Amino acid sequence: MARCCPREVVGRMKHVVQNINVEGYMPHWLHDSTNHWPQSNCYMDLWIEILHTLGLNPLAALAFTVAIDFEGDQWTFFKFPLHDLFLLYGIDVQELNIWHSLLEQVCEQASRNRMTLVEVDAFYLPDVSDTNYHQAHEKTTIGIQSIDPEARQLGYFHNSGYYTLQGDDFAGIFQQEHATALPPYVEFAKLDRVEKFSEASLALQGQRLLADYIKRLPTHNPFHAYSQHFEEQLAALPNLPAYHQYAFATLRQYGACFNYTSHFLDWVGNYRGLYMKKAAKHFDAISSRTQTFLLRAARVVRNKKPLDHAAYFAEIAEHWELGMQELQPVLHVK
Structure with missing residues (x-):
């Protein structure tokens, strides 16, 4: 059963999504540098690593890729259909309505053992030090596995790996110095019904x-x-x-x-x-x-x-x- 804490308490505690064990983490072989395309797009790569870390086979959810199309000014920006994630693995993904503090709402979901997928500015992500980090602003999506608001530390999945950030980057991710910023698009994944089929x-x-x-x-x-x-x-x-x-x-x-x-x-x-x-x-x-x-x-x-x-x-x-x-x-x- 999910813990029930006052929001001000939840917002100060360290939370870890217990289903996601990153000890000894190694990326999925789809992201091996020997493949034609070691990375695809941030949402796909993120989910491949989440599924992999849950002990699930991401290959099973790739049927939809056959149906992409040329859309005039782009090709289909392909993403795992949420219906397929539930059907194959029992993962229920919903949108998180950011009506309050982004930080506190992410903490609330993490306290319920739910992974949050947050649109953030890559400017604050140290894993992209060769491109965006403290150099250029660009939208991307991360999956938050652990969060410690008091220590200002974050453990997150991004692209084809798992990383940590802290300090001013933590403040930047959660827009703590930009009170008028529009809230990002956020999803949360319920992991309490995950099933591992043959x-x-x-x-x-x-x-x-x-x-x-x-x-x-x-x-x-x-x-x-x-x-x-x-x-x-x-x-x-x-x-x-x-x-x-x-x-x-x-x-x-x-x-x-x-x-x-x-x-x-x-x-x-x-x-x-x-x-x-x-x-x-x-x-x-x-x-x-x-x-x-x-x-x-x-x-x-x-x-x-x-x-x-x-x-x-x-x-x-x-x-x-x-x-x-x-x-x-x-x-x-x-």
Whole structure:
């Protein structure tokens, strides 16, 4: 049963989400530097590590990645569907309505053994010392595992790792010197009903989810649509920093996403049919080719030269078609 303390007491205590044991923590192999895309986006990477630390297999929740699309000015910013997290693991995620003090409300949820996922300014995160830390302001999401408001210390998941911060960075994260700042978007994860199913059971449920997501595929090959916009969008970028922002919203999103698709299908194929493994090879090809193309495009922007992109898009569009064809049998499995 959750503890019930006066808010002023909760706000002074140290709280640790007991289900999340970070002693001896090691990142999940999806974040290994040998992978095509060691990181994807902050929300995905965060949840992969949370699930991993809970002793759960994050691969089971990757069925949704098959259905991303080109959205005109970006590719789908893919995130674990909350429905899938509950179905596969019993994790119930809800929005936290910040009507009071962000710090006190995070402490309250931590006292109830709930992980809070908070949008914060990366300016105050020491784990990004080579990019944002005390250099640039950028929105990102962290998962808070421990919090000590009196000592001003925080233990948190971010991207592909677990870190700590303290002092002025703690004050910055919780906007303690900016009383007029808009409250961030915050979620909390209830971990009291976490279930650990067998790999075979997870694979069966993952296959069923895959069938649902295949019904939501784009009506047309998204790479045909993207190829018609790519040249104009690339030419409009004034410099390399602008390219990196653009690439994160486009090339990096679908490159990392289809990398996860290939891993999901390869894993499910161990239990639910070899056709999954055949499909996985096509999505892996999209991922690996895109990693190479990403670097080529960066050199083109830096050197102000034209880029021949037709062959690349023709190849990955074909892999998308072939991969989807291989997956059609899943629609007939009950």
